[in-house]
Amino acid sequence: MARAAGVAPSTVSYVLSGKRSISEETRRQVEQSVRKLGYHPHAGARALASSRTKVLALVVPLRADLNMAVMMQFVSSVVTAAREHDHDLLLLTKDEGPQGLRRVTSSAIADALIVMDVEAADPRVPVLRSLDRPVVLIGAPDQITPMGLTCVDLDFTAAGASCVGHLADLGHRSIALIGPSPAVYKRGTSFAGRFLRGFTDAAKVRGVRATSHPCAPGYEATRACLDELLAEEPKVTGLIVHNEAVLPAVLTELQRRGRRMPEDLSLIAVCPDAMADNQPVSLTTVAIPATELGEMAVEMIIRQLEQKAPSAPETRLLSPRLTQRASTAPRKS
Amino acid sequence: MARAAGVAPSTVSYVLSGKRSISEETRRQVEQSVRKLGYHPHAGARALASSRTKVLALVVPLRADLNMAVMMQFVSSVVTAAREHDHDLLLLTKDEGPQGLRRVTSSAIADALIVMDVEAADPRVPVLRSLDRPVVLIGAPDQITPMGLTCVDLDFTAAGASCVGHLADLGHRSIALIGPSPAVYKRGTSFAGRFLRGFTDAAKVRGVRATSHPCAPGYEATRACLDELLAEEPKVTGLIVHNEAVLPAVLTELQRRGRRMPEDLSLIAVCPDAMADNQPVSLTTVAIPATELGEMAVEMIIRQLEQKAPSAPETRLLSPRLTQRASTAPRKS
DNA sequence: CTGAAAGCGCTTACAG
DNA sequence: CTGAAAGCGCTTACAG
Numbered sequence: 144m145a146r147a148a149g150v151a152p153s154t155v156s157y158v159l160s161g162k163r164s165i166s167e168e169t170r171r172q173v174e175q176s177v178r179k180l181g182y183h184p185h186a187g188a189r190a191l192a193s194s195r196t197k198v199l200a201l202v203v204p205l206r207a208d209l210n211m212a213v214m215m216q217f218v219s220s221v222v223t224a225a226r227e228h229d230h231d232l233l234l235l236t237k238d239e240g241p242q243g244l245r246r247v248t249s250s251a252i253a254d255a256l257i258v259m260d261v262e263a264a265d266p267r268v269p270v271l272r273s274l275d276r277p278v279v280l281i282g283a284p285d286q287i288t289p290m291g292l293t294c295v296d297l298d299f300t301a302a303g304a305s306c307v308g309h310l311a312d313l314g315h316r317s318i319a320l321i322g323p324s325p326a327v328y329k330r331g332t333s334f335a336g337r338f339l340r341g342f343t344d345a346a347k348v349r350g351v352r353a354t355s356h357p358c359a360p361g362y363e364a365t366r367a368c369l370d371e372l373l374a375e376e377p378k379v380t381g382l383i384v385h386n387e388a389v390l391p392a393v394l395t396e397l398q399r400r401g402r403r404m405p406e407d408l409s410l411i412a413v414c415p416d417a418m419a420d421n422q423p424v425s426l427t428t429v430a431i432p433a434t435e436l437g438e439m440a441v442e443m444i445i446r447q448l449e450q451k452a453p454s455a456p457e458t459r460l461l462s463p464r465l466t467q468r469a470s471t472a473p474r475k476s
Numbered sequence: 477m478a479r480a481a482g483v484a485p486s487t488v489s490y491v492l493s494g495k496r497s498i499s500e501e502t503r504r505q506v507e508q509s510v511r512k513l514g515y516h517p518h519a520g521a522r523a524l525a526s527s528r529t530k531v532l533a534l535v536v537p538l539r540a541d542l543n544m545a546v547m548m549q550f551v552s553s554v555v556t557a558a559r560e561h562d563h564d565l566l567l568l569t570k571d572e573g574p575q576g577l578r579r580v581t582s583s584a585i586a587d588a589l590i591v592m593d594v595e596a597a598d599p600r601v602p603v604l605r606s607l608d609r610p611v612v613l614i615g616a617p618d619q620i621t622p623m624g625l626t627c628v629d630l631d632f633t634a635a636g637a638s639c640v641g642h643l644a645d646l647g648h649r650s651i652a653l654i655g656p657s658p659a660v661y662k663r664g665t666s667f668a669g670r671f672l673r674g675f676t677d678a679a680k681v682r683g684v685r686a687t688s689h690p691c692a693p694g695y696e697a698t699r700a701c702l703d704e705l706l707a708e709e710p711k712v713t714g715l716i717v718h719n720e721a722v723l724p725a726v727l728t729e730l731q732r733r734g735r736r737m738p739e740d741l742s743l744i745a746v747c748p749d750a751m752a753d754n755q756p757v758s759l760t761t762v763a764i765p766a767t768e769l770g771e772m773a774v775e776m777i778i779r780q781l782e783q784k785a786p787s788a789p790e791t792r793l794l795s796p797r798l799t800q801r802a803s804t805a806p807r808k809s
Numbered sequence: 810c811t812g813a814a815a816g817c818g819c820t821t822a823c824a825g
Numbered sequence: 826c827t828g829a830a831a832g833c834g835c836t837t838a839c840a841g
């Protein structure tokens with residue numbers, strides 16, 4: 144390559160990296176040869192010499208109880224954002240555990256880590272903290288920031304409160320939450336707990352009756368959950384569904400039971416907006432901003448990589464956005 | 477590392493790779509130091525010296541008209557299988573196009589490529605063929621094998637035929653297919669066309685009436701599609717849904733219109749079996765074996781990497797598996 | 810059974 | 826503004 148352009152290898156390197164000024168002429172010379180030969184520097188050699196791989200690692204959970212479609216939205220937006228910043232994306236699974244994280248960083252496969260689905264008491268947290276590479280969590284575990292990790296997430300507490308606020312404003316006095324699978328709460332996946340807390344606290348403040356119903360995946364579980372919920376007195380007139388996997392089943396069952404939306408029941412779905420499109424009714428939603436979160440995570444990581452000094456850990460919580468559509472209405476008194 | 481174990485660097489390398497015999501004693505010595513120091517060889521250095529990265533690249537489509545949940549199943553199984561074979565997975569998107577493939581291979585970021593969603597006249601095909609690295613396609617484009625690429629896929633032609641066969645055996649004489657979005661056919665994504673061909677040909681052979689209804693995503697499109705389909709004469713009594721995204725909407729709409737399953741209408745869903753679980757009725761399915769396909773792709777790639785001589789391209793088509801459940805029954809005469 | 814040495818293809822101080 | 830040289834951390838013939 145260097146000889147094709149009639150310059151020294153170092154010059155090629157400098158042209159490509161822009162790390163020092165180059166005369167118009169040699170730059171053109173080099174760029175032309177690069178194009179002609181379809182030259183791409185050897186990634187391993189570059190990594191070895193520069194200690195930079197230009198690879199980001201994303202650790203995803205592969206859990207049946209988390210929604211695959213939502214996961215894929217995160218993955219999509221992270222890989223797209225990474226490429227926009229001239230980085231590649233390595234995919235890791237949660238199954239690799241703490242040692243997987245060590246492997247990837249200590250063998251210099253990736254420069255930084257984006258980690259999803261961190262649980263309370265997650266054994267990966269201490270490792271992540273000791274890694275000495277930029278780390279951003281998507282999803283904020285309770286109490287992580289003081290422990291020194293950077294997170295981005297939807298403000299699920301505010302999201303829970305905002306749902307309650309909307310329903311209360313519409314006059315609903317008895318509301319219910321269909322939440323994620325019990326297994327999700329049990330693992331201490333904090334988004335579930337935070338949403339629930341926001342929901343509960345806001346209900347107390349607004350003086351409305353509020354019950355919570357975690358729901359396992361599968362149609363049977365959904366039906367059972369609705370049985371329980373609809374039997375309550377006073378009658379539930381406001382429903383929040385914070386569980387993408389069972390949302391279609393909930394809608395189908397409500398219809399089968401003759402509960403009309405919004406006449407008999409107002410419903411808010413907490414899910415990516417794209418998902419609301421496939422539903423029979425235009426749903427009032429609190430959006431899960433998967434795409435923005437993925438982009439933000441990448442941008443924060445890239446910024447950390449650009450500055451040599453490790454930046455102070457921060458937590459960025461996106462404010463929830465509630466969009467009213469046809470599935471919520473004032474309570475019929 | 478080498479000094480910690482009191483041996484030469486080359487010895488460490490040989491212990492780790494197993495490429496030559498080592499005395500019990502030095503092996504133990506080395507292994508112990510490896511554990512103690514948490515040593516992992518530098519991936520870039522290894523790649524540079526050995527021309528092997530131990531990284532597989534997976535190229536996924538990020539298209540709204542392909543089902544995200546199904547995509548994620550493929551991704552999951554590929555990454556899991558790759559790790560089982562001691563390889564990492566780099567994720568690329570279709571958006572990167574032909575030059576993305578060149579970039580990844582010519583900069584030696586990955587050893588081999590697994591590519592999804594290859595279309596008719598896909599500009600990536602000639603590039604893929606010229607790449608001189610193992611390539612496996614998930615999803616067999618028509619006419620690709622003679623062009624020299626290895627593929628794995630479900631035998632969609634047989635799948636279409638098998639659906640028709642099942643319904644015809646049950647006595648249905650007028651059947652319909654709700655297929656993927658028109659955009660999918662237009663792109664020449666071959667699974668859609670192959671399924672349709674199997675469906676059409678088998679219907680001809682069995683002498684049943686058969687119509688095809690591509691369906692765009694979204695509830696409105698689904699409703700329109702059903703309007704058209706249910707207006708047909710003679711009345712459709714057998715329905716095949718080969719479109720995961722609209723399946724829940726189809727079921728909801730059928731119920732809303734008072735069409736009972738299987739009394740009024742027998743329905744077969746073509747989708748991953750996991751997806752059938754979340755539906756109100758236990759559905760007769762032809763499974764899309766995403767997990768198996770991903771595993772097979774990885775195994776074929778790994779095998780190609782192990783043998784130095786490039787192996788002859790082959791196409792492996794999995795036979796469809798139809799599982800009868802509660803949504804299909806003999807036609808009420 | 811093991812080691813010394815060359816070399817993989819870059820980047821980056823060091824010189825000029 | 827540019828080049829020669831060292832060095833990144835491995836692997837793999839080459840010797841013994």
